[in-house]
Amino acid sequence: MKLTDNTILITGGATGIGFALAGEFIRLGNTVIICGRRENKLAEAKHKLPRLITRVCDVSVRKDREELMDWAFGNFPALNVLVNNAGIQREVRFNKGIYTHNDVAKEIETNLTAPIHLSALFISKLTAQPASAIVNVSSGLAFTPLAITPVYCSTKAALHSFTLSLRYQLSNTATEVYELIPPIVDTELDQGARDKRQLNDRGMKPREFALLAIEALGKGVKEAAIGMAADLRQKREELFNAINRQPVQ
Ligand SMILES: NC(=O)c1ccc[n+]([C@@H]2O[C@H](COP(=O)([O-])OP(=O)(O)OC[C@H]3O[C@@H](n4cnc5c(N)ncnc54)[C@H](OP(=O)(O)O)[C@@H]3O)[C@@H](O)[C@H]2O)c1
Numbered sequence: 001m002k003l004t005d006n007t008i009l010i011t012g013g014a015t016g017i018g019f020a021l022a023g024e025f026i027r028l029g030n031t032v033i034i035c036g037r038r039e040n041k042l043a044e045a046k047h048k049l050p051r052l053i054t055r056v057c058d059v060s061v062r063k064d065r066e067e068l069m070d071w072a073f074g075n076f077p078a079l080n081v082l083v084n085n086a087g088i089q090r091e092v093r094f095n096k097g098i099y100t101h102n103d104v105a106k107e108i109e110t111n112l113t114a115p116i117h118l119s120a121l122f123i124s125k126l127t128a129q130p131a132s133a134i135v136n137v138s139s140g141l142a143f144t145p146l147a148i149t150p151v152y153c154s155t156k157a158a159l160h161s162f163t164l165s166l167r168y169q170l171s172n173t174a175t176e177v178y179e180l181i182p183p184i185v186d187t188e189l190d191q192g193a194r195d196k197r198q199l200n201d202r203g204m205k206p207r208e209f210a211l212l213a214i215e216a217l218g219k220g221v222k223e224a225a226i227g228m229a230a231d232l233r234q235k236r237e238e239l240f241n242a243i244n245r246q247p248v249q
Pocket residue numbers: 011012013014015016017018035036037038039041057058059060061084085086087088110137138139140141181182183184185186187188189190203
């Protein structure tokens with residue numbers, strides 16, 4: 001995809017990977033809009049990157065997604081790139097009875113339903129632009145699950161599958177469909193669970209990830225598996241034992 005002169009909406013862009021992508025896209029000469037649930041995080045992001053445009057939106061809520069679409073194209077008719085980045089990760093322990101249905105439903109709605117519905121809402125406007133893209137942020141865990149976050153991994157596997165089909169369906173349109181497949185990146189994502197697992201390796205820095213991801217997008221790599229995510233994608237279940245090495249608790 002072209003890397004300049006786009007108008008880009010990044011869901012969950014106030015922190016972590018989304019914020020790092022936003023910063024690099026701004027530096028490259030793009031207009032960048034971010035959304036998220038926490039107004040204070042959006043304000044902090046804007047303070048660091050004053051050119052950012054921010055919008056409070058909970059992508060797990062259908063009405064919010066519809067309002068986001070109306071607001072975004074109403075104010076930014078040149079919007080041509082949607083980055084489905086917002087995501088949450090929860091521990092779910094079937095073996096310990098740690099399962100809260102509302103939390104699981106929220107995880108699925110945020111990680112899977114939202115990118116599917118936002119794609120559906122945005123497609124007619126995106127395909128009408130001279131050049132446009134949908135970029136879905138999945139995970140290396142789409143290919144090799146981390147067993148203590150089974151719902152998260154399932155949503156990311158499903159998002160990968162959805163992205164393949166969407167790319168196929170839009171192949172004769174002006175809209176390119178990309179998938180960014182991150183490795184472990186040092187962000188807020190489920191930091192509590194990482195601490196509990198005594199995961200000392202905090203992973204790649206978000207900016208390093210963003211630079212590699214944008215380089216891949218610029219080269220037209222449709223499925224960009226970054227860092228160790230490339231291994232997780234290639235070797236799949238072979239690496240299951242390696243990443244789930246703690247005894248079942
Ligand atoms: N970090 C990793 O190791 C890693 C690895 C593979 C894939 N990923 C994926 O990368 C993406 C970004 O995650 P991250 O690592 O950068 O974590 P992060 O810092 O926690 O970022 C997630 C962002 O999504 C937003 N968000 C969450 N739920 C939302 C909702 N319902 N509506 C709108 N915004 C929402 C959060 O803001 P609010 O809470 O304010 O809404 C936050 O800004 C996620 O899809 C994640 O699954 C991350």
